[in-house]
Amino acid sequence: MTVAVSVGAVTVPLGDVWRIVGHHLTGGGPAADPVTDQIVWTFRAPRVVLAALAGAGLAVSGVVLQAVVANPLADPYVLGVSSGASLGAVLVITLTTGALGGLGVSTAAFAGATGAVALVFLLGRRAGRLAPTRLVLSGVAVGYLFLAATSYLQLRATPTELRTVMFWMLGSVAGAKWEQLPLVTCVVLTGTAALVLFGRRLNALLVGDESAAALGVDTHRLRAALLLLASLLTGTVIAVAGGIGFVGLMIPHLVRLTSGADHRRLLPRSALAGAVYLVLVDLLSRTLDRPNELPLGILTALFGAPFFLWLLRRNKSLDTV
Secondary structure (H helix, E strand, O other): OHHHHHOOOOOOOHHHHHHHHHHHHHOOOOOOOHHHHHHHHHHHHHHHHHHHHHHHHHHHHHHHHHHHOOOOOOOOOOOOHHHHHHHHHHHHHHHOOOOEOOEOHHHHHHHHHHHHHHHHHHHOEEOOEEOHHHHHHHHHHHHHHHHHHHHHHHHHOOHHHHHHHHHHHHOOOOOOOHHHHHHHHHHHHHHHHHHHHOHHHHHHHOOOHHHHHHOOOOHHHHHHHHHHHHHHHHHHHHHHHOOOOOHHHHHHHHHHHHHOOOHHHHHHHHHHHHHHHHHHHHHHHOOOOOOOOOOHHHHHHHHHHHHHHHHHHHOHHHHHO
């Protein structure tokens, strides 16, 4: 994170980065040059922190959803959360001047994500219980439905609005501000801590519903609680960072290769790996084509799609999914 704050169109020495951050956090130490201070504290530091939080939240959500739906190819977007958030944001961007009924882009995106999860939750029930296969299929159907509505709105958008829509849908932390971070930090840290407490019961889901029930686990209530927590994490991240794909699919598998499948270790390590990964991706997004900036979704797809194909070839058990 320190390197990410240091590197950019203007390189700031690492010592200066620490001095500026320390000055703002403690109020002590000499003040830096105003221009350098603005570069570090106002523009780069909040975006790096947001990238770390977004990566952690998406990675943890991926771990949980892969256990909930019993599908190793699941990620936070399998339930249509991204499509719902995109529809909410695009409604605000294209049909208003930035607010719909008093809602800003981030609030509308979170509302759309919440609506998508609620719809999938209702459609994924069978005989009053959540069925993993129905959840996945419902998520795919709802995602395509919302995507169709979003595409229609894009056709009606002006060129300026369309550029904003596309950049937001592909994900970016370029406009991060300190005032956005407290809520995201609270949700990601609290949600991750709560999910770690479910570690033993998540491990029970790995052996099947019947075995989990024999161990005293109420799989229906457990899936509902986990789904709500994972959706809250994903919706919060998407609302401020846009659609960033493949993080929730790739990072959990990479961590499993080194840490095993025990969720008590897998969840915190995935959070750390996801945070580091997205900070590095954000660094690449603003340095590969200076002074232009690439949306994060382009790079995560560039790295994630080959990994996805490698995973399909490596894991023969996926043939039965």
